[in-house]
Amino acid sequence: MPIHxxxxxxxxxxxxxGQVNGWLKATGDKVAKGDEILDVETDKISSGVECAFDGIxxxxxxxxxxxxxxxxxxxxxxxxxxxxxxxxxxxxxFQRDFVPASAEAGESGPQPEKxxxxxxxxxxxxxxxxxTPALLIHGFGxxxxxxxxxxxDLAAHRTxxxxxxxxxxxxxxxxxxxxxxxxxxxxxxxxxDRGIERAHLIGHSMGSxxxxxxxxxxxxxxxxxxxxSAAGLGKEINGAYINxxxxxxxxxxxxxxxxxxxxxxxxxTRQLVEDIVRYxxxxxxxxxxxxxxxxxxxxxxxxxxYRDRIAELAPRTLVIWGAQDQIIPASHxxxxxxxxxxHVLEGKGHMVQMEAASEVNRLLNDFLGR
Amino acid sequence: MARxxxxxxxxNEALSQEMARDETVIVMGExxxxxxxxxxEQDAWGGVLGVTKGLFHKYPGRVLDTPLSEGGYIGAxxxxxxxxxxxxxxxxxxxxxxxxxxxxxxxAAKFRYMFGGKAVTxxxxxxxxxxxxxAAAQHSQMLTxxxxxxxxxxVVCPSTPYDAxxxxxxxxxDNDPVIxxxxxxxxxxxxxxxxxxxxxxxxxxxxVREGGDATIVTYGRMVHYATEAAxxxxxxGIEAEVIDLRTTSPxxxxxxxxxAGRTGRVVVVDxxxxxxxxxxxxSALIAQRAFHSLKAPIEMVTAPHxxxxxxxxxxxxxxPSAQQIADAVLKVRG
Numbered sequence: 001m002p003i004h005x006x007x008x009x010x011x012x013x014x015x016x017x018g019q020v021n022g023w024l025k026a027t028g029d030k031v032a033k034g035d036e037i038l039d040v041e042t043d044k045i046s047s048g049v050e051c052a053f054d055g056i057x058x059x060x061x062x063x064x065x066x067x068x069x070x071x072x073x074x075x076x077x078x079x080x081x082x083x084x085x086x087x088x089x090x091x092x093x094f095q096r097d098f099v100p101a102s103a104e105a106g107e108s109g110p111q112p113e114k115x116x117x118x119x120x121x122x123x124x125x126x127x128x129x130x131x132t133p134a135l136l137i138h139g140f141g142x143x144x145x146x147x148x149x150x151x152x153d154l155a156a157h158r159t160x161x162x163x164x165x166x167x168x169x170x171x172x173x174x175x176x177x178x179x180x181x182x183x184x185x186x187x188x189x190x191x192x193d194r195g196i197e198r199a200h201l202i203g204h205s206m207g208s209x210x211x212x213x214x215x216x217x218x219x220x221x222x223x224x225x226x227x228x229s230a231a232g233l234g235k236e237i238n239g240a241y242i243n244x245x246x247x248x249x250x251x252x253x254x255x256x257x258x259x260x261x262x263x264x265x266x267x268x269t270r271q272l273v274e275d276i277v278r279y280x281x282x283x284x285x286x287x288x289x290x291x292x293x294x295x296x297x298x299x300x301x302x303x304x305x306y307r308d309r310i311a312e313l314a315p316r317t318l319v320i321w322g323a324q325d326q327i328i329p330a331s332h333x334x335x336x337x338x339x340x341x342x343h344v345l346e347g348k349g350h351m352v353q354m355e356a357a358s359e360v361n362r363l364l365n366d367f368l369g370r
Numbered sequence: 371m372a373r374x375x376x377x378x379x380x381x382n383e384a385l386s387q388e389m390a391r392d393e394t395v396i397v398m399g400e401x402x403x404x405x406x407x408x409x410x411e412q413d414a415w416g417g418v419l420g421v422t423k424g425l426f427h428k429y430p431g432r433v434l435d436t437p438l439s440e441g442g443y444i445g446a447x448x449x450x451x452x453x454x455x456x457x458x459x460x461x462x463x464x465x466x467x468x469x470x471x472x473x474x475x476x477x478a479a480k481f482r483y484m485f486g487g488k489a490v491t492x493x494x495x496x497x498x499x500x501x502x503x504x505a506a507a508q509h510s511q512m513l514t515x516x517x518x519x520x521x522x523x524x525v526v527c528p529s530t531p532y533d534a535x536x537x538x539x540x541x542x543x544d545n546d547p548v549i550x551x552x553x554x555x556x557x558x559x560x561x562x563x564x565x566x567x568x569x570x571x572x573x574x575x576x577x578v579r580e581g582g583d584a585t586i587v588t589y590g591r592m593v594h595y596a597t598e599a600a601x602x603x604x605x606x607g608i609e610a611e612v613i614d615l616r617t618t619s620p621x622x623x624x625x626x627x628x629x630a631g632r633t634g635r636v637v638v639v640d641x642x643x644x645x646x647x648x649x650x651x652x653s654a655l656i657a658q659r660a661f662h663s664l665k666a667p668i669e670m671v672t673a674p675h676x677x678x679x680x681x682x683x684x685x686x687x688x689x690p691s692a693q694q695i696a697d698a699v700l701k702v703r704g
Binding site: 251278282283 | 564566604
């Protein structure tokens with residue numbers, strides 16, 4: 001059995017280094033493919049690093065608290081029979097040849113691009129190649145970085161696009177009514193512009209409502225629907241969150257709101273809050289968010305949805321929810337009509353695709369077909 | 371993803387976007403067009419270090435060269451502001467403000483108050499400050515505290531390109547006179563800046579780094595030294611919070627007091643001379659309002675009470691260093 005080197009992962013385009021928060025497996029522990037072996041914190045978020053191999057954790061190279069560049073050696077996995085000397089030689093060779101990617105080199109990888117579509121700037125990121133493409137649609141107040149832990153993983157098997165909806169990220173901020181119809185039209189216009197005939201739509205939160213609206217408008221364009229922590233499948237929504245996020249303009253106001261997005265509020269880092277504060281300061285954002293929120297929600301109630309028709313909208317539908325979702329209750333995943341595949345992940349919150357990235361990626365890849 | 375641009379490009383972009391948005395915004399200063407009406411005008415230098423370069427041709431008639439007379443053109447800018455324009459006057463070195471104190475202290479700062487709120491003075495005065503350029507005692511001072519002392523003025527000291535753009539846009543839109551202090555050693559510093567327009571509200575400090583063991587309060591170029599010191603201290607198991615004031619007037623007292631109250635250990639870092647400074651002001655605030663939370667005396671890291679030396683080796687000693695800041699944190703940690 002070969003010696004497997006576990007390295008510092010790269011989560012999202014801007015990650016250059018990660019700090020080791022703690023080990024979840026001890027030296028000598030048996031590890032299986034998919035097990036999380038250590039916790040890593042980036043300036044954006046912390047998450048578990050998964051082992052891609054079966055074997056024994058033979059070496060913990062990274063120390064707790066240590067900050068290492070992307071690609072640096074953190075651990076070694078091999079079987080019990082591999083001699084220590086062979087492992088030491090492998091580690092030595094790796095460390096000798098390892099050159100951390102410079103910030104410039106990191107930027108030579110795929111970058112988000114911008115297109116002018118229907119008089120509006122749309123930012124998008126395309127990863128992967130071939131197959132029936134998938135399109136990632138973020139939620140209210142989010143952007144394409146919400147798929148930081150998912151995008152590359154899903155793109156190993158197909159072309160995966162992610163876009164910033166109107167009023168969000170680095171897309172144009174102007175919206176007319178801000179209705180789900182308008183946002184869905186923007187998604188269809190994006191698909192037309194990029195020549196995407198038919199795609200698996202993967203929506204998070206309000207992005208799920210947008211995905212269902214797209215399917216309702218253009219059923220032939222949708223290969224399947226994957227709805228994560230979805231809006232549009234029930235009545236309730238946390239109106240205090242929507243209002244707090246829309247009206248909050250500084251970190252003290254926004255931090256408690258953002259904490260509601262995760263089951264573990266410690267995941268909300270200074271940088272995550274800062275990124276949201278910066279987004280909220282951009283000209284036109286508050287106006288757009290107010291319109292979008294007013295159009296979709298009224299206090300604690302969602303104005304419209306597709307719950308009764310969910311099974312008719314697309315050939316196949318997957319629903320994923322975090323059991324501890326504080327924004328839209330996970331009960332909306334219960335008793336859905338028709339043949340809808342449902343997974344509720346225990347101990348996870350609204351941003352389940354970040355909080356339980358590996359599991360969500362596995363569910364999505366299984367559903368879409370590898 | 372926001373692209374990386376320099377601090378001076380960020381200032382230029384803020385000016386350009388505000389000039390495009392509001393035709394009452396004008397730029398005036400020495401060598402902004404390249405020579406007062408002389409044939410050299412076509413050079414369009416964009417000021418002594420080229421910060422406003424490109425605006426002269428982009429906004430014809432709205433980038434004005436002025437004679438080498440701060441008393442004259444700062445007065446003109448204040449007058450234009452009182453009459454409905456939004457002038458951004460560039461006053462090369464903050465050290466030269468002395469010749470126009472009356473225009474700033476007695477006129478601009480007082481109009482709103484002495485005319486019963488019926489007059490506003492939306493003027494921005496941009497000026498370079500700070501040591502480190504080997505420019506000697508008359509071109510190296512940090513005079514933030516002088517302007518902070520005067521009610522009616524707002525005082526801004528950005529530390530990053532992102533803050534420079536957002537704070538300058540806010541400064542231009544603000545109806546009060548704003549002294550916008552640019553540290554000359556930050557001009558070439560790069561950082562992520564959105565292409566879109568945005569304003570950073572005044573009186574909102576930036577928590578550059580979070581930590582529970584000590585609080586470092588600072589502003590301007592020293593923010594980077596404080597962050598460097600805080601990173602060093604991680605090896606000693608110390609997590610220091612770094613607060614960038616961004617604006618010294620208005621002052622974000624809440625953020626300072628919350629952090630000081632939580633850590634109980636405070637270092638105030640100020641590149642300026644130590645007497646009657648931002649450092650003493652912040653220290654007094656904390657001593658008065660968070661005294662019972664303090665676990666050690668407040669430490670101040672500042673330049674000495676002496677003019678900036680010209681000799682390079684002495685100037686380097688004069689400017690507070692990351693090492694001095696780290697040592698001060700260790701001292702308050704006890």
